[in-house]
């Protein structure tokens with residue numbers, strides 16, 4: 126299957142023969158970007174996605190040797206569940222990345238103690254605002270429905286999440302087609318990054334990406350960008 130491009134921009138594709146190769150290369154790439162940022166401004170930061178795709182890459186990244194005490198991590202999006210819940214992206218990050226050499230990195234999660242995600246917006250915004258930004262890198266995943274971050278096609282407030290002139294760094298949303306209310310970075314927060322990496326695997330997601338622009342999937346908001354640079358890292362399942 127060929128690599129889809131958009132009419133306006135051609136995100137750079139990095140295709141690998143296996144997920145294992147992709148995971149090793151992406152972990153090394155992120156570690157290099159963090160080292161460079163720490164050397165340049167004394168701090169590095171990553172906004173990372175949850176879900177199944179990035180878990181092995183997180184474990185590879187956790188073994189990279191770098192000054193992890195100077196690294197701040199946050200999530201691209203979070204499900205509104207306790208941090209010990211099986212569906213918690215924070216739990217996923219703690220279990221897979223905040224281990225080994227990376228155990229000393231600082232994590233600013235998006236889940237607050239508020240019962241409702243909408244009530245946690247102020248605190249979550251303040252947490253993200255306190256991080257070293259622009260992010261060194263943002264790593265996005267993508268669902269089979271073309272959602273990235275927690276920008277779901279059916280969400281009533283999708284417009285707010287994708288408002289490039291909006292001032293909120295995060296916002297609550299109801300995905301409609303997936304469980305749990307969410308807290309998600311907004312488009313302007315994602316764009317305030319040294320680079321954006323879309324990390325996907327499998328032919329199905331490659332095909333979805335190819336349809337994204339034509340069908341107006343939320344990930345099109347990223348694929349159409351030229352600044353910061355966007356690259357797509359892909360391997361077969």
Ligand SMILES: O=C1O[C@H](COP(=O)(O)O)[C@@H](O)[C@H](O)[C@H]1O
Pocket residue numbers: 173174175176177178179201202203204214265266267268269273274275
């Ligand atoms: O719900 C979510 O799904 C996407 C994609 O996850 P995957 O399991 O298909 O890799 C993920 O990027 C996002 O962070 C997560 O909250």
